[in-house]
Amino acid sequence: MSASSTLLPAPSPLTSSLEAKIAQLESSRAALESSLLSLRAHRTLSSIPTSNLEASQASPGSNSLASTIPNTTSPPTSLDLLNFTLSQSDLLSAHTQTRLHRLSSIPTTFHVLDPSKNTKQLGVRVDTLVDGRAHKPIYIFYDESGAVVRHTVPSYLWRGGDGGPRVVRARVLRWRRRKLWAEKIQKAAKGAQRVGDVREEWWRRVEEVEWDAAVTVVRVKWMSGVRAEMKVSEKGVVEMAAVMRKKGGRWRGVEVVLMGELRGLAERIGWVGEGPGLNAVKG
DSSP states (O other), X not given: OOTTOOOOOOOOHHHHHHXXXXXXXXXXXXXXXXXXXXXXXXXXXXXXXXXXXHHHXXXXXXXXXXXXXXOOSSOOOHHHHHHHXXXXXXXXXXXXXXXXXXXXXXXEEEEEEETTTTEEEEEEEEOOEETTEEOOOEEEEEOTXXXXXXXXXXXXXOSTTTTOHHHHHHHHHHHHHHHHHHHHHHHHHHHHOOTTOTTOOGGGOEEEEEEOTTSSEEEEEETTSOEEEEEEOTTSEEEEEEEEOTTSSBOHHHHHHHOEEGGGHHHHHTSSSSSOGGGGOOO
């Protein structure tokens, strides 16, 4: 061993257990993200009751993470586990703490220097996790007065920073989910076609599926000449649909089928699943 080598202390059993739990949380981040959004988590590191923290510290010899989780009448949720682990931040490395914060709905803040004015700006990093995948973070920068001076939010999602980073994050998260569902619909449409089968139903022969940048409008064009345009809400619900026949005129029966959650559109049309799809529509 060289003279410059440094011996690092072995990690404690509790620290090892916490690190293992972090890895488990990261592997199931999709479920955690869904829980965080639905519960609209606004809890902070101080939200864990002091009595629970004292109870967890009463058995320092324990090497099980389960023994440090607050006792409740029901099994702890992923959010409980995450918030409690964050409260034990003094036991974790700085890198591990950063990983945990980005798994939660808590924006990451930092300061940067504006060389042109020799003033500091507050930077906010907004992370989103959808379907188990971390996406490119969004950044918002504020001056000393609290005004937004720059950001990386797509223009079609930016509304002047109303509501702060949490509202922006929720809006970006819903957009990424709409985009994910649209991509899955497009893939399902391609997979539904039976190449070479002349008896194939018209709704299986899809020419294209496309959407706008904000995924608020989704269009489907079939080879038979039928065209559909759908208006999608911010929460991902098809609220309006217009379907035109090849020879003109609205096809009301198909429009009714298209209405509903965007994520279930492929099933309603019949591109996936065992349902009748548009076969059930007459005329």
